[in-house]
């Protein structure tokens with residue numbers, strides 16, 4: 639059985655990807671995750687078994703650690719998802735984004751080259767393309783990179799490093815760029831879980847500016863299937879965009895969440911807009927449909943309802959995240975065993 643190294647596998651998308659791969663049972667997985675505030679080992683606790691799925695606590699910026707993982711396992715591919723991922727935090731302080739997203743990606747690329755890892759799958763974002771006007775055509779793989787936030791600038795920088803390793807070193811790498819993901823296990827600083835948990839608690843739902851920003855919502859399970867298709871069928875050096883055909887205004891999403899939960903729209907609280915807030919993202923997923931045979935299986939209406947229900951029914955997970963208890967999980971599970 640081939641082995642995959644999944645970076646950021648305790649985060650939102652990474653944990654859904656690890657669960658998908660574990661469920662299918664076709665690969666061994668090593669998860670490398672620093673367990674920052676965004677990493678939660680509880681997300682994958684039921685699939686980490688120390689055999690087909692193992693967990694390594696550490697940073698992708700630790701070159702010695704990464705080299706030792708690659709030296710001790712015959713890794714077919716690195717699925718690279720570890721990142722600082724929240725735009726608002728990058729506005730407060732950009733340095734951690736450069737450290738993890740740029741320096742960390744470089745460490746992985748150097749280590750993958752040295753160890754002869756067959757393929758590098760770099761998970762990026764549509765935010766590298768910048769923002770769209772209301773009538774602009776959706777982003778394609780040929781859209782120029784015009785990142786607007788420190789977060790998207792750090793992701794675009796890492797994309798360019800990957801591109802350079804393909805061009806200069808002949809590395810077999812693919813880059814995936816997706817629209818906004820939603821689904822289970824997303825940390826509640828992001829729009830949909832934040833709105834959902836606030837609504838469940840009867841607290842105000844903070845809507846940036848006029849709430850008319852448009853995002854193209856992609857269910858995380860569809861995205862994870864796409865990452866695996868890019869790994870298994872993608873052509874070296876190619877970029878693949880994944881979108882959910884799910885364009886919707888933030889305010890419409892917030893109102894839909896309130897409706898699902900039977901809560902009143904008086905909970906909507908308009909707050910000052912994020913500086914430099916991108917107005918609209920939309921992905922044209924034609925290339926992945928034609929070349930990989932990928933189509934999203936979730937439509938946004940059903941996916942949103944299922945997601946709201948997931949947060950309603952996973953009260954222990956939500957409570958551990960809200961209280962900060964989740965941050966002690968690693969110590970309790972691993973360090974006490976010595």
Ligand SMILES: NC(=O)c1ccc[n+]([C@@H]2O[C@H](COP(=O)([O-])OP(=O)(O)OC[C@H]3O[C@@H](n4cnc5c(N)ncnc54)[C@H](O)[C@@H]3O)[C@@H](O)[C@H]2O)c1
Nearest residue numbers: 646648649650651672673674676677697698720721763819
């Ligand atoms: N969430 C989205 O809507 C979205 C959209 C497009 C692209 N992406 C990209 O997908 C990837 C995963 O996003 P996510 O939403 O799951 O993020 P997340 O913030 O939920 O998870 C990131 C994970 O990376 C880990 N991590 C952070 N720094 C690390 C380091 N130095 N070394 C090792 N691990 C580290 C964290 O502990 C966490 O488990 C990111 O690369 C992100 O840019 C996300």
